[in-house]
Amino acid sequence: MQSKRTLFLIEIAIFTALALALDLLPFLSFKVWAQGGSISFAMIPIFIVAFRWGLKGGLLAGFLYGMLQIATGTAWIAHPVQGALDYPVAFTVLGLAGLFAPAVQSALKNDNTKRFIGMVTLGVLVGVLLRFVAHYLAGVVFFESLIDGMNIWMYSLVYNGSYLLPSFFINVLAVSFLFNKRPSLVATTA
DSSP states (O other), X not given: OHHHHHHHHHHHHHHHHHHHHHHXXXXXXXXXXXXXXXXXXXXXXXXXXXXXXXXXXHHHHHHHHHHHHHHTTOOOOSSXXXXXXXXXXXXXXXXXXXXXXXXXXXXXXXXXXXXXXXXXXXXXXXXXXXXXXXXXXXXXXXXXXXXXXXXXXXXXXXXXXXXXHHHHHHHHHHHHHHHHHOGGGGTSOX
16 A cells, blocks of 8 residues: 555656646747747646546646746746636646546546547546636736726637647647557556
8 A cells, every 4th residue: 555655646746747847848838928828738747647546646746736837937927816826726627637537447448449538538628627717717817907998808718718729639639649559557546
């Protein structure tokens, strides 16, 4: 039991660091907006942890990734509420994809490709959609003082949707491909 817990903690640390590295590498992260928001591969390690270790692993990895962005100075914080929503909250909710871990693992084990891809897609969708909600609300808080004459709710919708929608598709394809090619990535779970 102790070795499984140690493995859990080591993998959380490694995949969280990998998420930060993927976000920092300029050729793997495409900045869409000056105030933040990029299309990157950084969510992939968080989803791998979520589908491998379930809800607890996914939430912890997402939270640590959000906090690492603040700790390393890569976070763009203009308001305390915006900062909390954009980093710890937005990245922690990615871990809710872990709710679908048993279904993903079962479908992969039973060679049910259609169900496997469907469950990965659903898990990534839940995580990205909730991340969108956090960023959307943070955008309303932040941009309210900057945007004159525009509907702040629509502005935040377009702003955040412009990078999270492509990120959703990239993550579904990448995670599905990785698990399909390396089913052992989801073999050890809590």
